[in-house]
Amino acid sequence: METFSTKFRAGSLHLNALVTEYDHHQKFKVELVTEEPQPILLTRSAKGEWLVTERGSRNFSDVALQQLTQAIETQLSKIYGVNSMLVLTDFSDSAKNAGKYATALAHQLNTEKVMLYHSYESLALIPNAFAPVSESLLESPEKSLEMMSEQKKDLEKLAPDQAEIEIHTDERNLINAVNALVGQRQAGLVVAGIKGKNSLERILVGSNTVNLAKDCLAPLLIVPPGASFKPIKNIVFACDLKKVSKSTPVLPIKAFVKALGARLTILNVDDDRKRFDPGTIEEMTHLHELWDDQKPEYHYIEHEDTVRGIMEFASRVDAELVITIPKQYGFFENIFHRSMTQKLAYHSHLPLLLFKEDL
Numbered sequence: 062m063e064t065f066s067t068k069f070r071a072g073s074l075h076l077n078a079l080v081t082e083y084d085h086h087q088k089f090k091v092e093l094v095t096e097e098p099q100p101i102l103l104t105r106s107a108k109g110e111w112l113v114t115e116r117g118s119r120n121f122s123d124v125a126l127q128q129l130t131q132a133i134e135t136q137l138s139k140i141y142g143v144n145s146m147l148v149l150t151d152f153s154d155s156a157k158n159a160g161k162y163a164t165a166l167a168h169q170l171n172t173e174k175v176m177l178y179h180s181y182e183s184l185a186l187i188p189n190a191f192a193p194v195s196e197s198l199l200e201s202p203e204k205s206l207e208m209m210s211e212q213k214k215d216l217e218k219l220a221p222d223q224a225e226i227e228i229h230t231d232e233r234n235l236i237n238a239v240n241a242l243v244g245q246r247q248a249g250l251v252v253a254g255i256k257g258k259n260s261l262e263r264i265l266v267g268s269n270t271v272n273l274a275k276d277c278l279a280p281l282l283i284v285p286p287g288a289s290f291k292p293i294k295n296i297v298f299a300c301d302l303k304k305v306s307k308s309t310p311v312l313p314i315k316a317f318v319k320a321l322g323a324r325l326t327i328l329n330v331d332d333d334r335k336r337f338d339p340g341t342i343e344e345m346t347h348l349h350e351l352w353d354d355q356k357p358e359y360h361y362i363e364h365e366d367t368v369r370g371i372m373e374f375a376s377r378v379d380a381e382l383v384i385t386i387p388k389q390y391g392f393f394e395n396i397f398h399r400s401m402t403q404k405l406a407y408h409s410h411l412p413l414l415l416f417k418e419d420l
Contacts, residue, residue: 063081063082063244063278064079064080064081064082064244065079065080065136065140065247066078066079066080067080067132067133067135067136068132069125069128069129069131069132069133070125070128071121071122071125071128071129072122072125076093077093078091078092078093078129078132079091079092079093079095080133080136085306085307085309085310085311086105086310086311086312086313087104087105087106087107088102088103088104088105088114089102089103089104089105089133090102091103091117091129091133093119097117097118098118099115099117099118100115100117101113101115101116101117101119101121101126101129102114102115102117103129103130103133105130105312107311107312107350107351108354109134111130111134113126137312137316138316138319138320139247139249140247140249140316141249141312141313141316141317141320142170142249142316142317142319142320143170143172143249143250143317143320144171144172144173144174144247144249145172145173145174145175145176145246145247145248145249146163146166146167146170146172146174146175146176146248146249146250146251146252147176147178147239147242147243147246147248147250147251147252147279148160148163148175148176148177148178148251148252148253149178149179149235149239149251149252149253149254150177150178150179150209150212150254151179152179152208152212153254154286155254155255155284155286156253156254157212157215157254158254158284158286158288159252159253159254159284160177160212160215160216160252160254161216161219161290162252162284162288162289162290162412163175163252163282163284164216164219164220164221164224165219165290166252166282166290166293167220167221167224168221169292169293169321169322170320170321171221171223171320172221172224173223173224173225174224174225174226174227174246175216175220175224175225175226175227176226176227176228176229176242176246176248177209177212177213177216177226177227177228177229178228178229178230178238178239178242179205179208179209179229179230180230180231180232180233180234180235180238181201181202181205181230181231181232202230202231202232205230206228206230209228209230210228212228213226213228229242235273236273236276236277239251239273239277239278240276240277240278243277243278243279244278248279249279249280249313249317250279250280250282250317251277251279251280251281251282252281252282252284253273253281253282253283253284254283254284254285254286255283255284255285255286274387274415275387275417277415277417278417280313280317280414280415280416280417281414281415282412282413282414282415283412283413283414283415284412285410285411285412287410288410288411288412289410291381292381293321293323293381293382294323294324294381295323295324295326295378295379295380295381295382296318296321296323296324296325296326296380296381296382296383296384297326297328297371297374297375297378297380297382297383297384298314298325298326298327298328298357298383298384298385299328299329299330299371299375299383299384299385300327300328300329300348300385300386301329302329302340302341302344302345302348303344304344305344305347305348305351306347306350306351308386308418309351309386310386310416310417310418311351311352313416314384314416315355317414318355323381323382324357324358325352325355325357325358326357326358326359326360326378326380327348327352327357327358327359327360328360328361328362328371328374328375329348329359329360329361329362330362330363330364330367330370330371330374331361331362331363331364332363332364332365332367345361360374362374371383371385372411375411376411380411381411381412382411382412382413382414383411383412383413383414384414384415384416385413385414385415385416386415386416386417386418387415387418
């Protein structure tokens with residue numbers, strides 16, 4: 062469930078509305094005042110068709126309600142099309158590389174705001190793969206601000222003309238700070254680097270990283286140390302065939318792909334040791350119902366190692382980005398408890414975008 066504000070016109074009036082989306086980005090509650098007793102209720106289909114299910118107590122005209130849905134649609138496109146992004150840093154080489162990748166991506170997305178964030182949390186936290194927490198326990202707020210300003214100057218040289226770069230640094234808990242900034246500034250993407258040369262066995266390891274990937278309210282883009290930006294033309298979306306309609310964040314993924322103007326390839330990797338599930342055909346039908354309007358390519362392959370199968374396929378089709386939903390595919394279980402060196406060592410150039418599962 063997410064809440065944001067939007068403006069719309071009702072006759073001669075220009076109104077501000079508080080919009081709360083829920084039920085897998087399909088239902089929307091619209092209030093003009095907080096906790097309005099009879100709010101407007103709207104439904105949006107996966108194909109973007111709007112239906113007014115409750116008109117509320119204000120008796121808006123059909124034209125005004127149409128203006129409202131158009132305003133919400135525009136705001137959703139801004140949020141999920143990444144009008145604003147949040148980049149995490151600890152000033153390491155890998156974090157700086159992630160910042161450079163993010164500013165290059167901002168050109169393709171027409172991003173208007175890039176927020177650079179660093180936590181100098183004083184409590185001892187084990188540095189992890191995303192490198193958003195400083196390794197120095199003695200770092201001062203003044204030193205942090207100085208280094209942030211230096212990195213901002215470097216990124217301003219690379220950022221698109223329309224993009225404003227902000228810096229934020231404090232001692233808040235990383236996950237709390239990230240989610241607060243995402244909510245307050247409507248960031249549609251969080252970008253983080255992978256730390257350390259020749260340390261792929263440590264990718265996605267550490268309690269902070271696990272919690273960030275699971276609890277981050279915005280999609281999380283992981284940029285490997287060896288990644289240099291290439292215009293994103295081909296995206297592989299790796300999904301499983303379990304509760305497709307209920308668990309897939311269709312609206313955010315479609316908005317992101319549209320903003321990039323990229324080609325979408327949908328991939329399902331099945332363990333060839335498993336027996337056929339009689340529910341598979343039904344789930345495949347649901348998958349096509351959700352995505353056929355995007356005209357993607359569909360690929361169904363077998364591989365004894367799902368994660369490796371995804372990355373090998375992405376490399377084979379020259380994808381510039383892999384999207385997945387971590388809870389699907391048992392992604393965390395596969396990655397956190399097994400060495401990643403064999404899986405990703407030769408795919409270290411390929412960024413990975415994690416979308417939070419719809420619940």
